[in-house]
Amino acid sequence: MPPDPLVRRLLKGDRVALAKLITEVESGSPQGTEALRSIYPHTGKATVVGFTGPLGVGKSSLISRMVGHLRKKGLKVGVIAVDPSSPFTGGAVLGDRIRLNLPPGDKGLFVRSMATRGQSGGLSQGTRDTVRLMEAFGMDVVIVETVGSGQSDVNVRDVATTRVVVLVPHLGDDIQSLKAGLFEIADIFAVNKSDLPGAPEAVRHLREMAGILMARTSWRADVVECSALNATGIEDLWKSIERHEEFARKDSSAREELAERTAKELRELVQHKMDERVRLLLSEDEGMQKLIQEVSEGRIDPYSGSELLLGRITGLPSKSPPKRKTTPRSAR
Ligand SMILES: Nc1nc2c(ncn2[C@@H]2O[C@H](COP(=O)(O)OP(=O)(O)O)[C@@H](O)[C@H]2O)c(=O)[nH]1
Numbered sequence: 001m002p003p004d005p006l007v008r009r010l011l012k013g014d015r016v017a018l019a020k021l022i023t024e025v026e027s028g029s030p031q032g033t034e035a036l037r038s039i040y041p042h043t044g045k046a047t048v049v050g051f052t053g054p055l056g057v058g059k060s061s062l063i064s065r066m067v068g069h070l071r072k073k074g075l076k077v078g079v080i081a082v083d084p085s086s087p088f089t090g091g092a093v094l095g096d097r098i099r100l101n102l103p104p105g106d107k108g109l110f111v112r113s114m115a116t117r118g119q120s121g122g123l124s125q126g127t128r129d130t131v132r133l134m135e136a137f138g139m140d141v142v143i144v145e146t147v148g149s150g151q152s153d154v155n156v157r158d159v160a161t162t163r164v165v166v167l168v169p170h171l172g173d174d175i176q177s178l179k180a181g182l183f184e185i186a187d188i189f190a191v192n193k194s195d196l197p198g199a200p201e202a203v204r205h206l207r208e209m210a211g212i213l214m215a216r217t218s219w220r221a222d223v224v225e226c227s228a229l230n231a232t233g234i235e236d237l238w239k240s241i242e243r244h245e246e247f248a249r250k251d252s253s254a255r256e257e258l259a260e261r262t263a264k265e266l267r268e269l270v271q272h273k274m275d276e277r278v279r280l281l282l283s284e285d286e287g288m289q290k291l292i293q294e295v296s297e298g299r300i301d302p303y304s305g306s307e308l309l310l311g312r313i314t315g316l317p318s319k320s321p322p323k324r325k326t327t328p329r330s331a332r
């Protein structure tokens with residue numbers, strides 16, 4: 001049993017505990033980090049799906065539909081919106097025209113918008129950690145919404161096993177410029193707003209492209225036509241997500257990707273810790289204050305100075321700086 005009562009409550013499915021722990025984790029508090037450590041064995045079981053794509057294509061609306069669909073199946077769903085313009089504000093899950101028909105205060109749904117600034121350890125880490133808290137809480141499915149094409153710092157690849165790229169008919173030039181990048185991240189294309197003209201052509205075009213660009217990969221992106229407005233194609237989209245999850249459980253390329261993702265997280269965590277320690281050392285350590293002075297006055301060059309600093313942090317011997325016989329820079 002984890003010692004933190006808040007964590008015990010989280011594991012029992014207490015929503016207040018979930019909300020509090022997300023806040024702790026976002027602020028990078030020691031309690032948050034300790035909580036993440038102790039819940040780790042309870043994570044990794046949910047279906048984590050990323051919805052990405054340009055602004056306004058209907059990601060939030062489609063997620064709302066998907067949430068309704070999954071709740072009807074009795075699945076518990078967490079939603080993380082990393083899109084600052086997302087309508088998921090204040091816990092509301094309604095696109096402007098779409099009604100969910102969930103009972104008020106439905107216990108099987110938890111929605112959280114991520115602050116895009118001031119995240120301790122970066123946005124990717126904040127999202128990874130929030131996914132884990134939701135898994136430990138008992139969510140069956142966690143959906144992460146991000147704005148694609150480099151507008152958001154979060155890479156859906158870092159957090160989601162299955163990535164849905166949402167597009168609309170007639171993306172025109174947009175799709176041309178996005179193309180290569182999209183096929184790198186998409187496991188599934190959802191052509192939303194299929195109530196508008198041009199959807200079958202868009203679907204055909206994307207299928208052709210997937211056939212060409214993904215011919216040598218073991219997974220070729222599904223293309224699903226849907227409309228959040230008319231609630232069509234939602235079950236097809238879910239089927240496709242399940243199919244990809246099944247693939248990812250078995251395929252070796254998916255396992256390799258997981259290893260890459262893990263390595264990236266470890267690297268980012270270490271980078272973050274190093275950064276904090278460097279900052280602390282430089283601002284508080286007397287020896288380092290002296291080093292700063294010596295470098296600024298030209299007695300030690302910054303390259304050797306950084307080696308000394310690194311040596312202090314890692315405890316490993318560093319190259320000693322060359323002895324300067326010349327006059328310090330400032331005196332020249
Ligand atoms: N015609 C049509 N409009 C839609 C559909 N889905 C979403 N929209 C509208 O598209 C706009 C953007 O939707 P939103 O879900 O906020 O897009 P996001 O920025 O990708 O999250 C809103 O005005 C929605 O009502 C759809 O299937 N058909």
Ligand SMILES: [Mg+2]
Pocket residue numbers: 059060061083085086087145
């Ligand atoms: Mg949105």
